[in-house]
Amino acid sequence: MNYLTTTKNKKYLMYISQNYSYAIxxxxxxxxxANGGQVRWFLQGSSVNPDFLTPDEIRLNSIDDIHNWKPDATFAPANLIPTFFPGIKVGVFHGFDAGKLDKKGNNDHLKARGCFDLYCTQGPNTTVPFKALQKKLGYFKVTETGWPTLDRLFTGELQTPYTSKADTRPTLLICSTFSKRLSLAPKLYEQIKHFSETGKWHILMQFHPKMPIELINKYKALSNQNLTFIETDDVVPLLKSADVMLCDTSSVLLMFIVQRKPVVTFCNNAPDKHLLNVTDPNKLEDAIDLAFTYPKTLMQNIESYCQQLHPYTDGKSSERVVAATNEFLLSDDKLNPKPFNIIRQFKTRKNLNYWKW
Known part of the structure; x- marks a missing residue:
């Protein structure tokens, strides 16, 4: 059965708490x-800007509005979602597993937090551990769909406003996470300043929105004809525009590498053969020069890695997510009840100022 065709007249809610979730x-x-369903948006918290909604995107302003509208399913690119919303809750992830650990040394990406009914996973290296959790816990299902965020990378329709045919230099994209311990930004300023002055490459820069403002302003000041600092809620066109990325341990490097393009990392916390990892700032330029040659062995390693990370290059992950959601809605599978975390329930209701039961 083609479950995508059962979208018609169903109601779907988009739940976001960060600006980057719009693009996801x-x-x-x-x-x-495109398949006849209805969509509404709910924006939670002060970190998300309502001005990014387009005129034809309809916002629900309160929890009562959500209950009155009665969505069949809610999509969230977050770790947590209120369990008291109507309909099923679908987790679609806010990034790839970059190997970051929580305070207890556990992988923060591979956790089930008692909120979702369905996880739509990105590729085998996400699906396998979540399938194991599904078997162990029994209160959610897992379907591998690919990550909808990346569909535009593969459809051929994406515009690249950050490059020009008149500039024939190779394009380097520099991105960094906000974590002081992991970020390249505080450690590579002199090197990046040098790159911006030589004009050897066309450089684009984009930092995580939680980056300290003093660092953002410091790098903005480097902007010239060789380096452009970009603030955006949609990183996908940036990924498409560049030939090589310089990064640290941010999961955005994985969004880039699925294009089968090289990534140079600085002090990555999980270096492997699909990356060109550098720990000495003085060796950074040589590593970037090498990356621009797309060396054969590196590209083979990237392809092998992508087959586990995100093998889908057809641009149809979004359709698979909707189909998996509809299949769940139509199934009669019996799941275990979700765990009732009273502390989390209280915090969630307090954040939303919602006390109805």
Whole structure:
């Protein structure tokens, strides 16, 4: 059965708490609208800017509005979602597993937190551990779909406003996580300043929105004809624009590498043969020069890695997510009840100022 065709007249809610979530959920919205479904948005917290909603995107302003609208499913690119919303809750992830650990030394990406009914996983290296959790816990299902955020990388329709045919230099994209311990930004300023002055490459820069403002301003000041600092809620066109990325341990490097393009990392906490990892700032330029040659062995290693990370290059992950959601809605599988975490329930209701039961 083609479950995508059962979208018609169903209601789907997009739940976001960060600006980058717009770009994650809009491809799903497009698949829903193309198949006759309805979409609404709920924006939670002060970190998300309502001005990024387009005129045709309809916002629900309160929890009562959500209950009155009665969505069949809610999509969230977050670790947590209120369990008291109507309909099923679908987790679609806010990034790839970059190997970051929590305070107890556990992988923070591979956790089930008692909120979701369905996880739509990105590739085998996410699916396998979540399938194991599904078997162990029994209160959610797992379907591998690919990550909707990346659909535009593979459809051929994406514009690249950050490059020009008149500039024939190779393009380097520099991204960094906000964690002081992991970020390249405080450690590579002199090297990046040098790169911006030589004009050897066309450089684009984009930092995590939680990066300290003093660092952002410091790098903004480097902007010239060789380096452009970009602030955006949609990183995907940036990924498409560049030939090579310089990064640290941010999961955005994995969004880049699925294009089968090289990534140079600085002090990555999980270096492997699909990356060109550097720990000495003085060796950085040589590593970037090598990356621009797309060396054969490196590219083979990247392909092998991508087959586990995100093997889908058809641009249809959004359709698979919607189909998996509809299949769940139509199934009669019996799941275990979700764990009732009273502390989390209280915190969630306090954050939303919602005390109805």
């Amino acid at each position: 959920l809009r491809p799903i919205q497009a698949a829903i609208l």
